Amino acid sequence: MKHSEKPDLTVALCTRNPRREYLDRVLSGLQEQTLPLARWELLLVDNASSVPLRESVDLGWHPRARHVLEACVGFCPAKHRAIREAAAGIMVYVDDDNVLDPDYLQTALALFEANPRYGCVSGTQRPEYEIQPPAWFRGEYESWIAVRHLTRDLFSNFWHPLSEPCGAGMVVRREIVLPIALRSEAMDQACFEKNFGVRPPTEDVEFSHAALDAGLFVGQTPSLRLRHLIGAPRLNERYLFGLYRNNIATGRWLSARRAKGSSVSMSPREAFREVLKLLFKDRIGRRLAWERLMAFLIARHAYRLWRLNTR
Amino acid sequence: MNMYSLSVILCSHNPRPDYLQRTLDGLRNQDLSLDCWELILVDSASSPNLEGSLHLTWHPHLKVIRNDKPGLTLARLSGISHAESDLLVFVDDDNVLSSVYLSRALEISEKHPFLGAWGGSVIPVYDTPPAPWLKEFEHVLSCGINIRDSWSNLPTISEPWVIGAGLVIRKSVSLTWAENVQKSPVRMNLDRQGTSLMGAGDLDIVMTACDMGLGRGAFKDLTLDHLIPPSRCTEEYIERLLCMNTASIEILKQARGLPMTQPPEQRSLRSLVQNLLLGVRRLRMGRIARMKDRAYRKGLALAHGTVSSKTS
Numbered sequence: 001m002k003h004s005e006k007p008d009l010t011v012a013l014c015t016r017n018p019r020r021e022y023l024d025r026v027l028s029g030l031q032e033q034t035l036p037l038a039r040w041e042l043l044l045v046d047n048a049s050s051v052p053l054r055e056s057v058d059l060g061w062h063p064r065a066r067h068v069l070e071a072c073v074g075f076c077p078a079k080h081r082a083i084r085e086a087a088a089g090i091m092v093y094v095d096d097d098n099v100l101d102p103d104y105l106q107t108a109l110a111l112f113e114a115n116p117r118y119g120c121v122s123g124t125q126r127p128e129y130e131i132q133p134p135a136w137f138r139g140e141y142e143s144w145i146a147v148r149h150l151t152r153d154l155f156s157n158f159w160h161p162l163s164e165p166c167g168a169g170m171v172v173r174r175e176i177v178l179p180i181a182l183r184s185e186a187m188d189q190a191c192f193e194k195n196f197g198v199r200p201p202t203e204d205v206e207f208s209h210a211a212l213d214a215g216l217f218v219g220q221t222p223s224l225r226l227r228h229l230i231g232a233p234r235l236n237e238r239y240l241f242g243l244y245r246n247n248i249a250t251g252r253w254l255s256a257r258r259a260k261g262s263s264v265s266m267s268p269r270e271a272f273r274e275v276l277k278l279l280f281k282d283r284i285g286r287r288l289a290w291e292r293l294m295a296f297l298i299a300r301h302a303y304r305l306w307r308l309n310t311r
Numbered sequence: 312m313n314m315y316s317l318s319v320i321l322c323s324h325n326p327r328p329d330y331l332q333r334t335l336d337g338l339r340n341q342d343l344s345l346d347c348w349e350l351i352l353v354d355s356a357s358s359p360n361l362e363g364s365l366h367l368t369w370h371p372h373l374k375v376i377r378n379d380k381p382g383l384t385l386a387r388l389s390g391i392s393h394a395e396s397d398l399l400v401f402v403d404d405d406n407v408l409s410s411v412y413l414s415r416a417l418e419i420s421e422k423h424p425f426l427g428a429w430g431g432s433v434i435p436v437y438d439t440p441p442a443p444w445l446k447e448f449e450h451v452l453s454c455g456i457n458i459r460d461s462w463s464n465l466p467t468i469s470e471p472w473v474i475g476a477g478l479v480i481r482k483s484v485s486l487t488w489a490e491n492v493q494k495s496p497v498r499m500n501l502d503r504q505g506t507s508l509m510g511a512g513d514l515d516i517v518m519t520a521c522d523m524g525l526g527r528g529a530f531k532d533l534t535l536d537h538l539i540p541p542s543r544c545t546e547e548y549i550e551r552l553l554c555m556n557t558a559s560i561e562i563l564k565q566a567r568g569l570p571m572t573q574p575p576e577q578r579s580l581r582s583l584v585q586n587l588l589l590g591v592r593r594l595r596m597g598r599i600a601r602m603k604d605r606a607y608r609k610g611l612a613l614a615h616g617t618v619s620s621k622t623s
Binding site for chain 1: 460461462463464465466467470471524526581
């Protein structure tokens, strides 16, 4: 169906081999949006799923929905492809386990239209756990898996952990992130993913930095709400500590890359403190210190390889 | 409708006459027309009275208020209650505003309606060349240069760092702060009183803006000179100031329900090891680093002592 007018908002749902019942709930969440369908488009970016989603997912309910196939596997290629395909100036990223509240798109659009200075924003992510997570994990560590409970708006025009938007449900201005999508990031991805078998979650951080570089706000607001479905495989300790390690490693890697430093470094004092924690903390504290040290080694190695590749 | 665009509140307690004169000259040189702003001079229990010793007839909209009880918070509250505009600028008696300060503050107010409190770069101006070590402590003396415009509404103490010297706030923020601070004895005592060097009341005002959903900002082209006499450049004074700054920030954190920095544990194997390591570290430190470390620890202990005595 051809539309003469551009949509106001593009929803990018990037997925690879999704859990079917989760994807159905995500799509139902989108179907229930209060924003009229004519005002937003839906891009279902299939990141080379083994059974192509075009064959199994019916998007006939939405007149502005499209299947997009991105053959290059990885979060960055899929998210960047969505940017290139999007028709609207405001984009909302929805993961294949994010069920948006019915007013999510309407609120996001209103926020961005009323505040031209907002560049990159996310909201509250309420968890729906398939099984109970480990007791120690509840609370302060839940942010690892994109669970955030907000009570007030948190915005800044500089980088700060409190205002750092989260990738799940992220709303972003397309004009800001388009240069990133047009630049080839494949080498960075390949370098990290090949060597360590993990994806560097750099796309969210890069979107935030792009907004900050453009002089805009990044932040989080409780007025945007979604439900984050968290399956049992994502709640065992092995996965959680691995995720923590990857997050720290990629954060260090990205910081070094942005600072154009010669290497990822750790001061002797910092190393000494980590060793002390390794010796004297409780079980979780010891494990976290261990993962931070491992993350440092991973990031240092990855950064060296990246520099060799980019020379 | 308000009569003025802006109210300048100048709080002073036993000022150095030449510094106060330079502060007033700075105000007189503003490029904003005198009819657009009022000057409120709060004499905070100075001896002798300031009113008699100053020539202030150059300003057509002047109010001089006398507080018999000293204290910066009380002085600010008096100034707020007499202000007749929607924008308030706090100036200390040793701050010389750049000639465009007030007009720039007004511009920011119009351009950034989401901000509730903002400030600028505070440049230290010494009577005598300072010792090289003092450079490290300029932030303790309320000085700092902003290299870019930054703003946020984060409920933190220092991001971005906006202080009382040249602080610009909206009337709504000042009224909310005044109402809250009068209900809380702890917050009432967060600022200078006589010879006490407590000094976190300004941060409390700035954080009030964030509580109200407004932002706070630090701007690079809003500048003022902070006049610093030799008596404030001694190691002894800096140590005392650093100690009181640390203590008042910790007390502010407690009053606002933010996590306080914990002092080292007492009487445990861990504290023994820590003290041994600290002793070794101090031996290797220079004199100034030792002073800084000592002041910080004293400040923490003082804050925790004050808080526990208030709660018990």
